[in-house]
Amino acid sequence: MDNGAYEKYKQENPDVYTPLSTYDYVDQFVHQLTITELVVCVVAAVLTVVAIYKLFVKRKDKNKEDL
Numbered sequence: 001m002d003n004g005a006y007e008k009y010k011q012e013n014p015d016v017y018t019p020l021s022t023y024d025y026v027d028q029f030v031h032q033l034t035i036t037e038l039v040v041c042v043v044a045a046v047l048t049v050v051a052i053y054k055l056f057v058k059r060k061d062k063n064k065e066d067l
Contacts, residue, residue: 033041
């Protein structure tokens with residue numbers, strides 16, 4: 001149907017299954033973060049702390065109203 005184009009493509013571009021252990025430069029964890037990544041992490045941490053703080057302050061206010 002394809003006049004042998006697929007076979008020709010497979011000959012020119014063979015499937016290569018190389019295990020990751022052969023690549024020395026592949027690291028699981030990043031050792032350096034960019035400025036943008038640091039800013040995103042800091043903003044997320046600050047928002048988390050503020051949300052937890054507001055949650056506890058709101059509960060303290062409810063406890064005072066119950067008295």
